[in-house]
Amino acid sequence: MKLDPDCIRDILLTVERHTTFDNDVEPKDFSTDGLVQKYGKQKLLYHIRQAGESGLLSRVKFYMAGFSIQDLTPAGHQFLADIRSDTNWNKTKKVAAKIGSTSLQTLISVASNVISDLIEKTMYPK
Structure with a gap:
């Protein structure tokens, strides 16, 4: 899949907006911000993985029913x-x-x- 820079930026903005010390970001947060509708589930998941592997997101975990992201890293x-x-x-x-x-x-x-x-x-x- 081709990398979409706007999708990466939107992911970072959503993670920043929804994380707190006690709460990870989950799929519902991306739905609330309209990213699932804007990019589609597969594209969004791909870009979350790329942002995590590039060191922009901390503790990205994928599950059968979804995912969680702890926060942005300092680089993020x-x-x-x-x-x-x-x-x-x-x-x-x-x-x-x-x-x-x-x-x-x-x-x-x-x-x-x-x-x-x-x-x-x-x-x-x-």
């Missing part, structure tokens, strides 16, 4: 912070498409560079 929080704004996310996707790679590692790197560029422009305006 960092990536989400970098792409939270639609402006930064769209710029990240545009740069990734221009260089021809939308792998998670490329997206993470590009997002970090987009933020670094914004910091530099803010601190040292021309």
Whole structure:
């Protein structure tokens, strides 16, 4: 299955929105946020697995009847912070498409560079 960067971002936003210290994220949370309807169950599960294996989600467990996600990892929080704004996310996707790679590692790197560029422009305006 082809990786859908928007699906990854939506997963991270949902996990952040629904996790607490005592509560893991479960399928109902993704239904509540409309992600099952938007992406379909198989695509959503695939992207949850990819985000977990890429170190963005902690303690992803799959069961016969569903799954649970404990939280975002520190790397997941960092990536989400970098792409939270639609402006930064769209710029990240545009740069990734221009260089021809939308792998998670490329997206993470590009997002970090987009933020670094914004910091530099803010601190040292021309």
